[in-house]
Amino acid sequence: MFEMVNVVVVGGGYAGVMAANRLAGSSAVRGLEVTSVDPGVQFTERIRLHQVAAGIRGSVGVEWAEVLHRQVRHVQARVVFIDVNKRTIVLADRKELRFDWLIYAVGSGEQATPLLSVTNYAAARTTGQAIAELPSGSTVTIAGAGPTGVEVACAVAVSRPDLVMTMVAPSGPAHPLTGHPAVARRMERLCITVKNGTVDPSTGAVVNAGGNVQPAAGATIWTVGLTVPSLAADSGLPVAEDGRLLVDETLSVPGHERILGAGDAVAVQGAAGGHLRASCASAIPLGAHAAGSLLARLAGTAPPAIDIGYLMQCLDLGAGRGYVQSVRRDDTPRRWFLNGRSGGWTKEQVCRMTVAWLAKEAREPGSYTWLSGPPVALS
Ligand SMILES: Cc1cc2nc3c(=O)[nH]c(=O)nc-3n(C[C@H](O)[C@H](O)[C@H](O)COP(=O)(O)OP(=O)(O)OC[C@H]3O[C@@H](n4cnc5c(N)ncnc54)[C@H](O)[C@@H]3O)c2cc1C
Numbered sequence: 001m002f003e004m005v006n007v008v009v010v011g012g013g014y015a016g017v018m019a020a021n022r023l024a025g026s027s028a029v030r031g032l033e034v035t036s037v038d039p040g041v042q043f044t045e046r047i048r049l050h051q052v053a054a055g056i057r058g059s060v061g062v063e064w065a066e067v068l069h070r071q072v073r074h075v076q077a078r079v080v081f082i083d084v085n086k087r088t089i090v091l092a093d094r095k096e097l098r099f100d101w102l103i104y105a106v107g108s109g110e111q112a113t114p115l116l117s118v119t120n121y122a123a124a125r126t127t128g129q130a131i132a133e134l135p136s137g138s139t140v141t142i143a144g145a146g147p148t149g150v151e152v153a154c155a156v157a158v159s160r161p162d163l164v165m166t167m168v169a170p171s172g173p174a175h176p177l178t179g180h181p182a183v184a185r186r187m188e189r190l191c192i193t194v195k196n197g198t199v200d201p202s203t204g205a206v207v208n209a210g211g212n213v214q215p216a217a218g219a220t221i222w223t224v225g226l227t228v229p230s231l232a233a234d235s236g237l238p239v240a241e242d243g244r245l246l247v248d249e250t251l252s253v254p255g256h257e258r259i260l261g262a263g264d265a266v267a268v269q270g271a272a273g274g275h276l277r278a279s280c281a282s283a284i285p286l287g288a289h290a291a292g293s294l295l296a297r298l299a300g301t302a303p304p305a306i307d308i309g310y311l312m313q314c315l316d317l318g319a320g321r322g323y324v325q326s327v328r329r330d331d332t333p334r335r336w337f338l339n340g341r342s343g344g345w346t347k348e349q350v351c352r353m354t355v356a357w358l359a360k361e362a363r364e365p366g367s368y369t370w371l372s373g374p375p376v377a378l379s
Contacts, residue, residue, distance in 0.1 A: 004031045008099040010079045012038030014280045015263025016105035017067050017358045018287030024069035025365020029298045039078040043067045044121050047280050052124035054155035055132050069362040082235035101258050103290050104245050108264035111225035113201040130219050136162040139218035143199035145169035149223035150178045154318035157190035165192040168199050168206050177313050182339040186317045226278050228265045240267040249305035251290045262286035272305045275330040288368050314347040322347035
């Protein structure tokens, strides 16, 4: 007889699904029971939410059965507390689930604001409805000029060319990806104006660089700042200042060896994690690595440190156009880039690949590696 080992994966995004699939499909350990806990009715393709906000797509949901290994038990619920001592999680309906091991993968969102946003499916749908109801000639203000802001602005400009689009950020599109001249040209073509200033997160008023305040008009979409759920902090687990769960280079929580973490909700300590950015591109290899670390511990071997390198960063610039920036393993840009239709085509293939990787890992466990050697992160 062998003892059952119960692993709970909290959060069913890119990181959590990859981790759950890799564990469920592993033949290295007998008696592994994997439970994925997530409040969503379906898996959310979060990297396409700007398309929902623009009314280009009605849904970005994928059936759990399509992306999860058939031996993963899926529980549709929100976790409100992790009781480390009792090794249980508490769900919103106060039910409890026991775990032997836990992978924390609750992802991220934008800073809380009453303004419109695209941070999750519900928010993106509300934004989509608000945009659809705007009379022709109305103003849409996008707070932030990072990748999400640019993707939202381009998608809305394509679907509603009759609206007046403005992006507001303290120093315009200063982000290395969105600041490229090819991106600026595309936005100019779509008549998206970029203003230096800030947006008040409570009222949507725009304070321009000279200090003048313009009250909110039309619709304001907030795309700034990363926040994470407070679950780790609420549960007394070690967190960084911004609430991300602290993990070491093997993705284990120091002092809590049965808890590991992956994706946007964790801060990896040490040099191996220094270059990681919150992204789907990082979440998938981190999820795979967290599962690998857990399996190594179960096998009584030392888990390896992460070794994740990037390949490219991409932007969807609307109507099949895109911008793809080749980067070094440490995410610093190379000279090579693609834009226009070839950039858009490549970006679309990357988006498709993310779900395809999860689905393939569900059917052929261990299949997710990119090229050979350590995982390389796309998008
Ligand atoms: C519009 C948009 C475009 C983007 N484009 C790109 C892109 O092109 N490339 C890229 O690399 N990244 C992109 N991103 C970022 C990317 O989506 C995230 O970095 C990625 O989703 C992080 O993956 P994750 O698995 O850590 O978390 P998530 O995908 O956020 O998943 C976390 C899951 O945990 C669940 N959860 C949260 N709290 C709890 C709880 N208490 N209990 C149970 N479950 C919980 C959530 O409901 C969610 O399903 C984009 C994001 C947005 C919003």
